[in-house]
Amino acid sequence: MIPRKKLKGLVAATITPMTPDGKINLPVIRQYVDYLVNEQNVKNVFVNGTTGEGLSLSIQERKQLAEEWMCQGKDKLDHVIIHVGALNLPECQELARHAAAIGAGGIAVIAPFFFKPTNKDELVAFLQKVASEAPEVPFYYYHIPPLTGVKIRVEELLDGIKAQIPTFQGVKFSDTDLLDLAQCINKNETGDFEFLYGVDEQLLAALAVGANGAVGSTYNYLGRQTNLMLQAFAKPDFALAQQYQLLTGEFLNFVIKLGFGVAQTKAVMTFVSGIPMGPPRLPLVDASNEFIVKAKAKLDSIVWPNGDCS
Ligand SMILES: CC(=O)N[C@H](C=O)[C@@H](O)[C@H](O)[C@H](O)CO
Ligand SMILES: CC(=O)C(=O)O
Structure with missing residues (x-):
């Protein structure tokens, strides 16, 4: 495998821009990268x-998006990781081969969630069949039990994983079980693996137990502020890091109470960045105007420690 820069810091979980009639809005991605x-x-x-x-898109759309991100991100982005998980193995494998062919920096796979693996061995067997289709590409397991319902603890999954998946690189860990995360980090003795945390509102706690970085939706529009939190943590200035986490948490707590998901993330990103993210795809429906007005007012009201506005 080609030596690579270790992935650390923030990873934006990209939004898929759509046109008002529900097609993928590829031309916007250039501006999005910048x-x-x-x-x-x-x-x-x-x-x-x-x-x-990703799970609401066709295979063709997923390939087009992956290609566009690779192409627009060339010489601008450090790492482009493509999620290739799906409910069936052949599609996962096709997407993994495609990601490899376009030079993706990594691939990630969620646990299948209709027929679910019931133990670690079944899950690893599935992941192995996907990873082996892209034998040169770093592989991440995407652990998101609130959405997949697959609660197999990652700490268990790590035992012997390198023997079965030689490309295994780490985990995108989107769960609140910090005991499991800490045990994973403890097992990462040689430091070869990366643990990227995915619950943005409590990233600071994950950093405290040793997470290497984070993948999340809010880094699309709160990346700058969250980067300042990472800097404060590294310094270390824990009081300042706490302030950042409290403030991003205050915004998220507010919008979660209003009802917050991918549709609302698209709306927030649109008003913060000015880039039109468009509507979500059914079964998700557009954020309400009331949500947009309230979320914007809340974000505008936050006074960040560095004195700048969001
Ligand atoms: C369930 C979900 O979408 N999780 C995202 C990534 O894993 C997070 O980035 C959240 O959007 C974020 O933490 C806000 O709750
Ligand atoms: C949040 C995240 O990482 C995702 O959108 O997959």
Whole structure:
């Protein structure tokens, strides 16, 4: 495998821009890349995941999006990770081969969630069949039990994983079980694996137990502020890091109470960045105007420690 820069810091879980009639709005991605790099200081992306409505897209659409992110991100982004998970193995494998062919920096796979693996061995067997289709590409398991319902603890999954999946690189860990995360980090003795945390509102707690970085939807529009939190943590200035986490948490707590999901993320990103993200795809429906007005007012009201506005 080609030596690579270790992935750390923030990874934006990309939104899939759509036109008002529900088609993928590919031309917007060029501007989106520049916005992440220049305005949010975020140079890694995770494409076709939860935020990207990856499971609501056709295989053809997922390939087109992956190609566009690779193409527009060339020389601008450090890492482009493509989520290739699906409910059936042949599609996962096809997407993994495609990601490899276009030079993706990594692939990630969620647990299948209709017929679910019931134990670690079944899950690893599935992941192995996908990973082996892209034998040169770093592989991440995408752990998101709130959405997949697959609660197999990652700490268990790690035992012997390198023997079965030689490309295994780490985990996108989107769960609140910090005991499991801490045990994973403890097992990462040689430091070869990366644990990227995916519950943005409590990233600071995950950093405290040793997470290497984060993948999330909010880094699309709160990347700059969250980067300042990472800097404060590294310094270390824990009081300042706490302030950032409290403030991003205050915004998220507010919108979660209003009802917050991918549709609302699209709306927030649209008003913060000015880039039209468009509507979500059914079964998701557009954020209400009331949500947009309230969320915008809340974000505008936040006074960040560095004195700048969001
Ligand atoms: C369920 C979900 O979409 N999780 C995202 C990534 O894993 C997060 O980035 C959340 O959107 C974020 O933490 C806000 O709750
Ligand atoms: C949040 C995240 O990582 C995803 O959208 O897949």
